[in-house]
Amino acid sequence: MPRYITVTSLLNKTKKRDPWFLDDYTINPYSSCAFNCLYCYIRGSKYGINLAEKLSVKENAIPILRRQLAARAAKHQQGIVVLSSATDPYLPIEEKEMQTRQILELLLEYRFPVHIITKSPLVVRDLDLLHRINENAVLPPEMQLYAHKTFITFSFSTIDPVIGKQFEPGAPAPEERLRALQACANTGFMTGVSLMPLLPFITDRPEQLSRMYAAFKAHGARYVFPASLSLWGEKEADSKPLMLQAIAQYYPQYNTYYQQLFAQQCTVPAAYNDALQATAAHVAATYDLPARIPFK
Numbered sequence: 001m002p003r004y005i006t007v008t009s010l011l012n013k014t015k016k017r018d019p020w021f022l023d024d025y026t027i028n029p030y031s032s033c034a035f036n037c038l039y040c041y042i043r044g045s046k047y048g049i050n051l052a053e054k055l056s057v058k059e060n061a062i063p064i065l066r067r068q069l070a071a072r073a074a075k076h077q078q079g080i081v082v083l084s085s086a087t088d089p090y091l092p093i094e095e096k097e098m099q100t101r102q103i104l105e106l107l108l109e110y111r112f113p114v115h116i117i118t119k120s121p122l123v124v125r126d127l128d129l130l131h132r133i134n135e136n137a138v139l140p141p142e143m144q145l146y147a148h149k150t151f152i153t154f155s156f157s158t159i160d161p162v163i164g165k166q167f168e169p170g171a172p173a174p175e176e177r178l179r180a181l182q183a184c185a186n187t188g189f190m191t192g193v194s195l196m197p198l199l200p201f202i203t204d205r206p207e208q209l210s211r212m213y214a215a216f217k218a219h220g221a222r223y224v225f226p227a228s229l230s231l232w233g234e235k236e237a238d239s240k241p242l243m244l245q246a247i248a249q250y251y252p253q254y255n256t257y258y259q260q261l262f263a264q265q266c267t268v269p270a271a272y273n274d275a276l277q278a279t280a281a282h283v284a285a286t287y288d289l290p291a292r293i294p295f296k
């Protein structure tokens, strides 16, 4: 059973628009996340080892958000809202709670553009609302080159169902995400993929990237954001020990490499990342899948 909590704010203004996600604002309808990915950056002592056990519904979200959106809209401060940055907006609980759907209704009313980032096919339920947002939202002046006002990005670290289960134990299977991507693309949405984290040696080899980009292209993606792995913390609920345990369990042949990669820092070494980005850029050019959302 989820917990119900009250919050004082739902609409977060970002400091700087990210070149991938184009966020002016973020909204997280839930606290914590039932998909429970081992690599998730929200991990830490706040939620414990099983993120699903701390899942909470923000029960006063809608009246708070209405006030915040109305105030911004009155000052013509509509901007791109990312749903979501610290949970998934289409968790299984969303089927009953409909928090995300109610949030979309408010975004439509106050004419805010939206960027959905999800691992769930449940987003297809809301394509009616997303179409209306796409027609009626107001883009910030400097974003007028974009022909779309709704963007739908599916998040993957792999398209292999076995690897998916190992590192994203509560999330929908990659195949389900691919089918949802296709459904969104088929109805005319600007759709793409957030391909992160790519797991060193496990999912970031050139032939694996090529297979993934080919699948994304075949299912209607227009862009792919590739990024490597970052691991945080040393306590048992942090992403670093959880991921290193999983590597030792499922990929003992890479155990030493991982220990070395993350011995000194949270991110992979710069030389490793540069090589990965160069390979990804080459594959992206082959499939015409840029690492930025196209204007149209």
Ligand code: SF4
Residues within 6 Å of the ligand: 033, 034, 035, 036, 037, 039, 040, 041, 042, 051, 085, 086, 087, 088, 119, 171
């Ligand atoms: S779906 Fe996203 S927010 Fe949820 S656990 Fe996975 S990485 Fe974290």
